Amino acid sequence: MTVILNEGDSAGTTGAASGSPVDAAPDPGKAMTRGRLVLIRFARNKLALVGLAIIVGMYLMAFVGPLLSKWTYDQQDYSAFLEPPYADHIFGTDKIGTDMFALTMRGLQKSLIIGLLVALISTTVAAIVGAAAGYFLGVADKTLMWVVDLLLVLPSFLIIAILSPWFRGKSWFLLVLMLAAFQWMITARIVRGMTLTLKEREFVKAAKFMGQPARKIIAKHIVPNMASLLIIDATINVGSAVLAETGLSYFGFGVQSPDVSLGTLIGGNAESATTFPWLFLFPAGFLVVFVLAVNWVGDGLRDALDPTSTRVRRKEKKNTKEKAA
């Protein structure tokens, strides 16, 4: 048993080392840590870097942008109704003379905050619940798997939409909790599967036999070993949370007035998109570019953190082949 495990381990490490000859050499003076390796791999992926820049830029823009603009979202310019973009209103104005740039930034703020919070909450819940189910098994595990199956049948969009009359007029944070409550299941299932294999590993068994309580084993030994998965998952979740929120808000089932999100802006202006395109194109453009950037970063992280993921392996295989030729 141990022999096989060791063999597997050493094969894994040598495979990774020989598979990435570029990483091994850059600075012989410094020891190669995992963090540096991940960083170098991530930095090699141009699309991921562009995505990261876009995400950081958008968060900055959403919070700093309104300060630089001379219009605020609750101001109306009575000399400009439904004006297309020009120097004074760079994104144009809507039918009551509100500056579209100020509105879009306000919607962007809300959507980005909701996306970030939902991702953090749902990934945390997924890690805890999945690890607990995989570690303890039994009834907790059975219930979890059943809930996952059920929620695959009953889409979250439907449930949140049904519940929307209940949180109408209350804080948007309720929407965050609802979105998070329906986004953890699939990740929890993956975490559970990984926990099943992790708990058979020597270090977990050692901790167990040394008398560590289950709570500590999960927090200190099992969850940190799935950090890569959780980071990737949290990233992707930001994108899907923003999509879910905008989708609900589009129908008025999500963010409620007086709050504004990209979804309410898109939903409110979709009808007039053919006649006054700037009302629709700016919020929609921000949404699409943001989700695109999140997906690129997610892909880059997957390639960088998970050396067994197919894309890196293939690319490296190709690289080595080219070198050999």
Place this chain on the structure above:
Amino acid sequence: MAGFLLRRLVNYVVLALVATFLAFTLASATFDPIGVLQQRNPPPPAASIEAKKRDLHLDQPIPQRFVTWMGGVVQGDFGRTITDRPITDELGRRIGVSLRLFLLGITIGILFGVLLGVVSAIRQYKFSDYFATLFSFILLSTPVFVLGTLLKMGAQGINDSIGSNVLIFVGETTPGFQGNWFEHLGDRLQHLVIPTLAIALGQIAYYSRYQRSSMLDVLGSDFLRTAQAKGLTRRKALFKHGLRTALIPMATLFAFGFGLLVVGGTFTERIFGWFGMGDWLVTGISAQDTNITATVTLFVAVCVLFSGWLADVLYAALDPRIRVN
């Protein structure tokens, strides 16, 4: 084999029942259909409010209401809307409208998605592969309510440049259209093009990504080399041995994709003014109508589960290893 499929079918029927029960309960608990009536000005007499409550069975506990409704469903009666119209009358037409849109969309989506994925895999890292990757990345980041509106704008542009209304993007038929059978067909096709495209484009992007990676896994396998070594042409080996194997993991994806599509169809139907099931869901929730909401949920659950079951059948048909177990 038959036993396996039967067991899965029973499992799915139970899940569909639970899902519908949950939706019914949540809807009954959050909706307040009387509130709309009470806010009318002048306020209706107390007696008529009481009568309405009795009509909607609001005097009964929720589980009993569900049993009453389900009893009707078994006999083909889905209850009445708040405005006291039988749901069953409208149900058939709406299902027809939705299925026409979804089935066409998903068929085109699967066909072209698989084709695009296979071509990308065979010509990996060529220009066409990069182009397909970029195309699907952008489309996957574009929610259908943005894509739909963009297509509308595009169609408007095309119509304007041609000078006649070729692509119609409102409704499923022209109201009061006169003509023979053939002209009717033409009219429906004119209405069908843009909404179908809105659904199919996203599906193509989604499936092509998975098909590409599943095909890449197969391309490196030994049996494909063997097939070519024993004298098959590359094309024959790829399509008879490669594609068939690569399609196996896709079967589940197709099935759940259809389930997701039924929910996503809500947006498509609303944007293009099709009065299908998705449109009904939004109407039902906005009117706080429990019976409509529960009926649509049942429809969604049946669709998801039927396609899940179909995936089981497909899996068994494609992969002999399943049949043995």
